[in-house]
Amino acid sequence: MDKLDKINSITLSRGFFYPSAEIYKASSGFWTYGHLGTRIKHKWENIWRKSFLGLSPRYFEIDDCVIMPKKVFESSGHLEHFNDPLTECRKCHQRYRADQLVENATNKNAEDMTIEELDKAIEKNKIKCPKCKDDLSKIKIFNMMFPINVGATETNVMYLRPESAQSPYLAYKREFEAMRRKLPFGLATIGKVFRNEISPRQGFFRLREIVQAELQIFFDPKEITKCDNWDKIKSEKIRILKVGEKKIKDYTCAELLKQKIPKFYLYHMVRVQKFYVEDLQIPKQKFRFRELSEKERAFYNKIHFDMELDVDTLGGWKEFGGLHYRGDYDLTCHQKGSKQKMESVRIDGSRFIPHILELSFGVDRNVWALVDIFFKEGERDYIAFPLGIAPFDVAVFPLVNKKGLPEKAMEIFDSLRKEFNAFYDESGSVGRRYRRQDEVGTNFGVTIDFDTLEKGVVTIRDRDSMKQIRVDEGELVEVLRNLLGGLKFSKAGELVK
RNA sequence: GCGUGGAUAGUUCAACGGCUAGAAUUCUGGCCUUCCAAGCCAGCGAUCCGGGUUCGAAUCCCGGUCCGCGCACCA
Numbered sequence: 001m002d003k004l005d006k007i008n009s010i011t012l013s014r015g016f017f018y019p020s021a022e023i024y025k026a027s028s029g030f031w032t033y034g035h036l037g038t039r040i041k042h043k044w045e046n047i048w049r050k051s052f053l054g055l056s057p058r059y060f061e062i063d064d065c066v067i068m069p070k071k072v073f074e075s076s077g078h079l080e081h082f083n084d085p086l087t088e089c090r091k092c093h094q095r096y097r098a099d100q101l102v103e104n105a106t107n108k109n110a111e112d113m114t115i116e117e118l119d120k121a122i123e124k125n126k127i128k129c130p131k132c133k134d135d136l137s138k139i140k141i142f143n144m145m146f147p148i149n150v151g152a153t154e155t156n157v158m159y160l161r162p163e164s165a166q167s168p169y170l171a172y173k174r175e176f177e178a179m180r181r182k183l184p185f186g187l188a189t190i191g192k193v194f195r196n197e198i199s200p201r202q203g204f205f206r207l208r209e210i211v212q213a214e215l216q217i218f219f220d221p222k223e224i225t226k227c228d229n230w231d232k233i234k235s236e237k238i239r240i241l242k243v244g245e246k247k248i249k250d251y252t253c254a255e256l257l258k259q260k261i262p263k264f265y266l267y268h269m270v271r272v273q274k275f276y277v278e279d280l281q282i283p284k285q286k287f288r289f290r291e292l293s294e295k296e297r298a299f300y301n302k303i304h305f306d307m308e309l310d311v312d313t314l315g316g317w318k319e320f321g322g323l324h325y326r327g328d329y330d331l332t333c334h335q336k337g338s339k340q341k342m343e344s345v346r347i348d349g350s351r352f353i354p355h356i357l358e359l360s361f362g363v364d365r366n367v368w369a370l371v372d373i374f375f376k377e378g379e380r381d382y383i384a385f386p387l388g389i390a391p392f393d394v395a396v397f398p399l400v401n402k403k404g405l406p407e408k409a410m411e412i413f414d415s416l417r418k419e420f421n422a423f424y425d426e427s428g429s430v431g432r433r434y435r436r437q438d439e440v441g442t443n444f445g446v447t448i449d450f451d452t453l454e455k456g457v458v459t460i461r462d463r464d465s466m467k468q469i470r471v472d473e474g475e476l477v478e479v480l481r482n483l484l485g486g487l488k489f490s491k492a493g494e495l496v497k
Numbered sequence: 498g499c500g501u502g503g504a505u506a507g508u509u510c511a512a513c514g515g516c517u518a519g520a521a522u523u524c525u526g527g528c529c530u531u532c533c534a535a536g537c538c539a540g541c542g543a544u545c546c547g548g549g550u551u552c553g554a555a556u557c558c559c560g561g562u563c564c565g566c567g568c569a570c571c572a
Binding site for chain 2: 001005008009010012013014019022024025027028077078080081082083084086088089095096097142144162195197198199200201203206298299380397399400401402427428429430431432433434435436438445447449450451459461466468
């Protein structure tokens with residue numbers, strides 16, 4: 001079994017994630033978070049909140065509807081750009097993007113052409129199926145957004161949002177007032193978004209129902225060159241793969257500033273890297289930013305680096321988030337579409353539409369990455385989740401199932417579960433129970449034996465080293481608190497940093 | 498969507514058209530057991546769905562669903 005098979009086997013059989021509605025073999029691209037997966041997801045989300053809402057006392061979270069009016073997506077451009085004009089060969093049924101065929105045939109930009117114009121262009125230029133040279137069908141629009149009929153009539157078409165970013169943009173005007181018209185401020189949101197992928201692949205990586213975590217920061221464009229903590233971060237190194245380069249290099253913020261990346265953007269690059277490397281404790285060599293070329297970038301993104309992780313089971317470096325400087329594109333669109341003013345006024349009376357820096361993360365694939373990156377293969381396969389990420393902090397076992405040990409163990413379990421994510425197990429031998437917990441990444445085991453009854457001492461066992469220490473029952477909570485706070489066992493059995 | 502391979506227990510696999518669909522592991526109960534998947538006994542548990550061919554189908558055929566891979570798609 002290779003690593004992917006092992007992880008699939010564990011995530012299915014232990015209840016991390018599995019296909020949604022699997023008893024009906026429903027549809028690909030939809031997954032259920034099981035009882036263990038849900039915990040990891042919540043923990044990832046909470047660490048994310050702590051990291052990014054913690055950046056400023058003026059960053060807050062909102063929680064919006066996933067069904068939104070058509071006009072939102074007319075304004076945002078999604079109805080136009082989330083559409084693919086597809087044409088199909090009448091003989092071999094191969095499908096093509098009509099605009100790409102027209103561009104190839106005419107060497108003209110077909111991006112802004114309407115369906116009718118594209119149909120005409122295909123006819124006029126006698127474009128045939130590139131494969132079998134047969135005729136092509138009339139163009140059909142494939143929309144990546146899921147339409148929803150709201151109410152009893154079919155006239156009120158709404159859409160499931162294809163990205164969560166729209167929510168903060170729509171909330172901007174009211175929140176701006178609520179925040180007493182002061183910039184910058186940030187609106188974060190964690191929630192479901194929906195994309196009707198033609199054929200989602202790669203298991204948990206490309207989904208139709210997705211969880212995104214995003215922070216949208218609204219600011220005066222003049223502030224892009226400013227950073228309060230510049231002295232602290234200017235010598236911080238950021239791991240980047242630049243366009244045209246083959247090797248990842250470390251760049252200091254000061255170097256990047258010379259390359260015309262503004263301070264405000266750099267500050268957030270530093271924070272994002274710290275989120276992965278320090279908060280989630282992902283090994284540094286498995287994280288990088290990747291600079292996107294002009295071609296890859298959406299037209300409204302002035303600066304765009306993706307966050308990438310090196311994940312074996314996904315075949316290497318993949319995108320896990322993006323840091324986008326979107327300029328005033330979004331609020332300008334919504335100002336036009338809604339006829340509501342999004343402008344802000346400076347003290348000197350000059351007016352501007354706030355700019356947006358977007359920190360965007362795909363939660364599902366990040367959760368998968370945690371399982372992959374911390375999975376350890378060897379004589380003993382286990383998941384070395386960092387403290388605070390594993391589904392359970394601690395598991396409690398009676399050494400054997402007799403003479404009052406299970407009762408005592410249950411009593412200790414009850415006292416621990418008030419403060420920790422704790423699990424109780426008395427089935428099978430104690431070794432088997434350790435292994436079961438190793439497999440799902442539980443950080444510590446607490447074993448109750450006859451010394452617990454006679455002398456009041458329990459054993460704590462560390463997942464990674466398999467070392468054990470004995471502590472007084474009365475100190476157990478305090479010791480676990482310290483261990484989960486990052487202290488470690490020393491050789492002498494003392495706790496050290 | 499096209500092409501291609503596949504779908505058997507919680508998991509990983511086996512079974513030429515023919516005995517009661519077999520194993521490993523997991524899991525459950527019991528015995529034993531003072532610390533790393535030990536042992537012994539017992540038990541639960543499966544042919545994706547719908548048709549067809551046949552005396553007889555997990556196996557062959559048709560349709561559907563889902564999954565893997567390649568192409569395409571992934572503003």
